[in-house]
Amino acid sequence: MEELPEVGTRLSSRYRLDGVLARGGVGVVYQAFDLETSREVAVKVLPRSLDRGAKRERFLREAKVAAQVGHPHVVKVYDFGFYDQARPFLVMELLHGASLHRRIQTVGPLSISEACSMGSQVLSACEAVHAEGLVHRDIKPGNVFLMKALGVTAKLIDFGMSKSVVEDTDPITEPGRILGTPSYMAPELLVGRQPDARTDLYGVGATLFESLLGRPIVRPHKRVEVTFGEVLRRENVRPSTLRPRIPPYVDDIVCRALEREPDDRFADAREMRRACDAALNRAVDEGL
Numbered sequence: 133m134e135e136l137p138e139v140g141t142r143l144s145s146r147y148r149l150d151g152v153l154a155r156g157g158v159g160v161v162y163q164a165f166d167l168e169t170s171r172e173v174a175v176k177v178l179p180r181s182l183d184r185g186a187k188r189e190r191f192l193r194e195a196k197v198a199a200q201v202g203h204p205h206v207v208k209v210y211d212f213g214f215y216d217q218a219r220p221f222l223v224m225e226l227l228h229g230a231s232l233h234r235r236i237q238t239v240g241p242l243s244i245s246e247a248c249s250m251g252s253q254v255l256s257a258c259e260a261v262h263a264e265g266l267v268h269r270d271i272k273p274g275n276v277f278l279m280k281a282l283g284v285t286a287k288l289i290d291f292g293m294s295k296s297v298v299e300d301t302d303p304i305t306e307p308g309r310i311l312g313t314p315s316y317m318a319p320e321l322l323v324g325r326q327p328d329a330r331t332d333l334y335g336v337g338a339t340l341f342e343s344l345l346g347r348p349i350v351r352p353h354k355r356v357e358v359t360f361g362e363v364l365r366r367e368n369v370r371p372s373t374l375r376p377r378i379p380p381y382v383d384d385i386v387c388r389a390l391e392r393e394p395d396d397r398f399a400d401a402r403e404m405r406r407a408c409d410a411a412l413n414r415a416v417d418e419g420l
Contacts, residue, residue, distance in 0.1 A: 139152070233273035271332055276289070385407050
């Protein structure tokens with residue numbers, strides 16, 4: 133049996149796979165066509181070699197969580213199904229644009245007003261996620277998609293690491309294993325504490341930092357334990373020390389979100405979003 137379905141395959145006799153868009157650690161995304169609705173879609177498929185255990189469970193969880201949230205700044209899920217002896221696939225809206233990570237790599241940092249707008253939209257998505265009793269747990273530039281549109285239109289993607297905050301444990305996570313992207317992980321996760329909504333605010337802060345400065349707050353090291361150590365020892369640096377045009381009111385948002393202790397961050401996504409909205413208005417007025 134094939135590792136992945138071939139281009140041209142029809143899943144459930146409905147979704148024609150027209151080409152590969154992206155390959156990631158927990159799936160391959162195809163550009164596809166929905167023959168019933170005559171609509172272009174994206175179809176995410178789990179390779180056969182990963183279709184087991186925790187990888188499969190995270191794939192299934194992504195489908196459930198993204199469909200459960202339903203928000204303008206969260207990628208839409210249209211359908212979910214199985215093919216070829218119970219192998220799962222996920223049908224989503226086809227996004228035109230690029231990840232924030234790719235945008236920074238190819239064009240450079242966002243303007244200050246663009247960064248504030250992006251942050252506000254991601255935080256709006258976080259409000260919806262948290263209202264469902266969930267945390268995303270892997271907010272980073274690679275999981276923020278910028279649509280091709282006037283200005284900045286952001287979508288939060290990839291819910292494979294998400295977790296219910298009402299559950300004491302995560303049955304999908306192996307004991308002693310830390311999930312997430314090391315450079316963007318909140319310090320409390322590295323010392324075994326349970327995530328909550330403020331964990332995601334740290335991820336938004338790290339994403340804002342990188343969108344403003346063009347580099348991650350902690351540079352990844354080939355030895356993950358070195359990266360973890362740098363996250364735990366990191367001093368809170370005001371972004372304006374590296375990009376002087378950043379105003380104090382933006383510095384304040386980023387630094388507060390990146391505080392080591394969750395109690396020192398914003399209380400919730402709504403409070404941080406309002407701060408970003410106020411900063412956006414000031415930045416636009418000041419031409420930043």
